[in-house]
Amino acid sequence: DAMVIQNPRYQVTQFGKPVTLSCSQTLNHNVMYWYQQKSSQAPKLLFHYYDKDFNNEADTPDNFQSRRPNTSFCFLDIRSPGLGDAAMYLCATSRVRALEQYFGPGTRLTVT
């Protein structure tokens, strides 16, 4: 089945220790998104790639970076995680920007 895969499902990191979350997709979609979701809140868009074109949200902290080496993979790098970065990180894809997005299962990040 075509899908969006996120690894790992659970990640524990220490305060200030860089961490990378990964996302892969078999849908062959052009657009890949990264969202942050905290408890009982709606997903918050961090950035997205349309093919290789990177689009950052204005309020995304500089601490968050992303890479998309090819169509299938996208990475979220958190350079110096703080306690406030503990959240569920969701990857999503869509064929084009205006169409429905398909989400992965998420990575739960804990910062100790």
Place this chain on the structure above:
Amino acid sequence: EDQVTQSPEALRLQEGESSSLNCSYTVSGLRGLFWYRQDPGKGPEFLFTLYSAGEEKEKERLKATLTKKESFLHITAPKPEDSATYLCAVQSPKKGKLIFGQGTTLQVKP
């Protein structure tokens, strides 16, 4: 400003008790309204896309409808497995992204 408001925040139903969830939206030039289901600790699961007023979509016990100002997700004879948070989102032409509501958490008791 583009905005989505969902009500109620939480809804408790008995199994078999039909009800509706509301999603009110303000957007300049609707390009799509999306319904998602999210189970605890999981990513949102896509349910429906609605594009124009009067459109309806159905899937099992769920039916989504759209007017110019709001969308409803009707749940007919719900079962405990329908318990989840239901998210509504609109595509914002101005912001170029999905604007999510805060969600309605549905609990269906046997």
